[in-house]
Amino acid sequence: MTPADAPAQGIQARRDDALAGLVAAIPYAAWLGIGLDRRGDELTAIMRYDHRLIGNPALPALHGGAIAAFLETTAIIELTWAGLWAQMETLPASGAAETRAEAGAKMDEGAAALPRLPKTIDFSVDFLRAGLARDAYARASVVRQGRRYASVHVEAWQDNRARPFAQATGHFLMPGPAR
Amino acid sequence: MAGEQGEDRALVRHMLDALPHARALGMRLVDVAAGAVEIEMPWRADLVGDPRSGVLHGGVVSALMDTCCGAAVIVHPKGSRTTATLDLRIDYLRSAVPGQAVRARAECFHVTRSVAFVRAVARDSAEESGPPVAIATGAFTIEERP
Numbered sequence: 001m002t003p004a005d006a007p008a009q010g011i012q013a014r015r016d017d018a019l020a021g022l023v024a025a026i027p028y029a030a031w032l033g034i035g036l037d038r039r040g041d042e043l044t045a046i047m048r049y050d051h052r053l054i055g056n057p058a059l060p061a062l063h064g065g066a067i068a069a070f071l072e073t074t075a076i077i078e079l080t081w082a083g084l085w086a087q088m089e090t091l092p093a094s095g096a097a098e099t100r101a102e103a104g105a106k107m108d109e110g111a112a113a114l115p116r117l118p119k120t121i122d123f124s125v126d127f128l129r130a131g132l133a134r135d136a137y138a139r140a141s142v143v144r145q146g147r148r149y150a151s152v153h154v155e156a157w158q159d160n161r162a163r164p165f166a167q168a169t170g171h172f173l174m175p176g177p178a179r
Numbered sequence: 180m181a182g183e184q185g186e187d188r189a190l191v192r193h194m195l196d197a198l199p200h201a202r203a204l205g206m207r208l209v210d211v212a213a214g215a216v217e218i219e220m221p222w223r224a225d226l227v228g229d230p231r232s233g234v235l236h237g238g239v240v241s242a243l244m245d246t247c248c249g250a251a252v253i254v255h256p257k258g259s260r261t262t263a264t265l266d267l268r269i270d271y272l273r274s275a276v277p278g279q280a281v282r283a284r285a286e287c288f289h290v291t292r293s294v295a296f297v298r299a300v301a302r303d304s305a306e307e308s309g310p311p312v313a314i315a316t317g318a319f320t321i322e323e324r325p
Contacts, residue, residue, distance in 0.1 A: 027227045028236035052203035055246075056263075063200035064264040065245040069238020117229050120237040124268040 018084050019043075022077060026117075029073045032066065036077065041085055045074040045138045054133065062131030067156065071138055071168040072123050075152040078140035079118045079172060116175035118150065123170040131165045132158055143169075150174055187211045187254040194250060201246050204239065214255035215286035218247045219304060222278050233277030237313075240281060240301055241269055244315040247285040248297040252319045255287045255295060259322035262295065267317040275312045280304040285315075295319045 019036050023029050033048040047053070047070045055063025140154035150172045155164040188211045195201045195208060195218070204226070210217040220243045228236030245267055252262040275281050285299035299315040 025230060026236070027225050027230060028239060031225045032238075052199045054199040055201075057197055057199065058261075063198065063242065063245070064249070064267065065204075065238070065242020066200050068241035068245060068267065068269075069236065072238045072241065073236070116231075119274075120269075120271050122268065122270045123237065123241065124266065125241075125264075126266050127264045130263070 015085070019081065022080060022084070022115075026073065026076075028069070029077075032069060032073070034070065034073055041081075043074075043078060043081060043139070045070070045077065045140075047136045047138070049134050049136075056130070059130055060133045062133070062136065064125075064127060067127070067131050067136075067166045068123065068125045068168070070136060071125060071140075071154045071156055071166060072120060072170060074138040074156075075123075075140045075154045075168070075170050075172070076118055076120070078154075079142060079145075079150055079152060079174070080115055082142060082145070083115055118172040118174050121149075121171040121173055123168060125166060125168040127166050129163075129165045131156070134158055136165075137161075145174075148174055184211060184213075187213075190260075191216055191250045191254060194253065195246070198246065200242065204242055206243065206246060208250075209282060210284075211254055212286075214251055214258070214290070215284065216247055216250040216254060217282060217284040218243065218250065219280050219282045221280045222275075227277075232274065234274045235277075235281065237269070237271055240271070240275065240283075240313050241267070241315075243281060243283045244269060244285070244299045244301060244313065245317070247283040248299050248315065248317045248319060251285040251287050251297055251299075252290075252295045252321060255290055255321075257290050257321070258287070258295065261322070263320045265294070265318040265320060267315060269313055269315045271313050272310050273312060275301075276303045276306075281312060290321060293321060295321045 035046045037044045053066040138156040144151040155167045157164045205221050226239045282304045283301040287295050289296040297317050300311045301313045302311045
């Protein structure tokens with residue numbers, strides 16, 4: 001790595017650590033086995049298959065409640081991530097020498113000051129087909145974001161991105177300005 | 180009539196036992212009537228949505244509501260022994276009280292040959308009055324009993 005690459009590596013690591021910290025801070029997201037894959041600012045949430053997510057053992061198929069929870073968590077993370085991303089872009093780069101460890105230490109400090117999470121007002125899920133006993137993926141898009149309210153659409157798929165097995169729209173109350 | 184209710188109670192118990200997700204969340208049957216079911220779920224630290232408040236994640240309440248609505252469909256006199264959720268809308272009216280179990284009651288308010296329309300209300304187990312934690316409306320598949 002040339003010295004010129006170091007700041008770029010630093011900011012990538014900082015973004016990934018911020019994201020990992022966000023998921024780890026939501027106990028129920030960890031319980032469901034949700035992870036995140038980031039490409040630039042685009043997030044894909046992954047719900048790793050586990051037997052306890054099963055709602056219909058005969059098929060077997062994922063529980064509707066687990067699917068709803070996966071979609072809702074993805075929407076909340078997407079909304080929070082947009083705010084974190086903006087913060088990281090505006091934070092002054094701390095120089096060419098920043099390492100992943102230093103960035104990580106910063107995030108540990110940041111974990112205590114985790115952003116306040118949006119509150120779900122309502123959440124409406126369409127179950128399009130059975131969720132199978134395997135990993136599931138979801139992506140959320142913020143349809144409308146105001147100062148106080150946000151509307152988010154989210155889709156989940158398994159094998160084929162063009163064939164979602166569930167989709168949802170939710171309204172969220174954004175946390176007020178930090179005091 | 181009492182016999183049928185005993186049968187329905189056994190049916191819902193069996194359903195909760197057979198659903199790994201319901202078992203993992205600790206769901207427990209409280210009451211069964213024709214086309215109506217009440218289920219309770221304990222508060223647990225690993226099911227929290229925001230560790231600063233200790234409030235259960237909305238998704239946990241969704242799972243409870245979905246299970247409760249599905250159970251109400253299978254004990255409806257016109258209902259089938261199996262059902263699937265077509266859609267479910269949840270309105271989160273207020274935060275559940277940290278440390279308290281949540282109790283949901285679902286009832287089928289209209290059942291056609293192919294669809295059951297179900298409503299559910301979730302309350303903190305200790306609060307009988309006051310606004311509920313959440314309300315839900317859903318459509319579920321149904322197959323008429325032969």
